[in-house]
Amino acid sequence: MNEIFKAYLRKFVLVFFYDILVFSATWEDHLYHLELVLKTLQQQQLFARLSKCSFGVREIDYLGHTLSGTGVAMENDKLEAVKKWPIPTTVKQLRGFLGFSGYYRRFVKGYATIAAPLTDLLKKDSFQCSPNASLAFDKLKDALTSAPVLAIPNFSEPFVLETNASGSKLELFLANLNIQLLTFQRNFLLECRNNLCISENFMSSQRH
Incomplete structure (x- = not known):
């Protein structure tokens, strides 16, 4: 096609x-x-x-998003699903939530940081939802249900790219010059890049 x-x-x-x-x-x-x-x-x-x-x-749902002249938002039924999502009690349930929320990570500033206590649970031999993980789950739900409407890029205007490198993570904020938010992104660095200095990682975040 x-x-x-x-x-x-x-x-x-x-x-x-x-x-x-x-x-x-x-x-x-x-x-x-x-x-x-x-x-x-x-x-x-x-x-x-x-x-x-x-x-x-003027508005249509497409691939889990609502598209309109004002921008891109999460579908209403997806927002309702997040509000009703119970706290995971098994690894399978946790993977399901992280997979769902990860699909919409561009709507959440600092997604990787917020979700870190939850993703850490996937690395452990036994599943036990700690208070920190429960708090992270609630924060992630709040962030998703209050997610901003992302603007549609206007290629006739300049773009503003704000980048940050911290520890093992890269983060960026992309907007048009009038600060219409286009996306949040955050990536984990490859292990080989953990040895780079902050300025080198900062330049790496700009290349991404």
């Missing part, structure tokens, strides 16, 4: 397997873009089920 829409990808089309998202700045552009996409499907003898389609909407 990516090959079929190669000429349109990231210009006004996004594709995930058989999910096709068409986005446009104006209604006139959108009609034109839809025409191109539908003609391409027709030429390839591919069909879209009408009941699965949404046309001309």
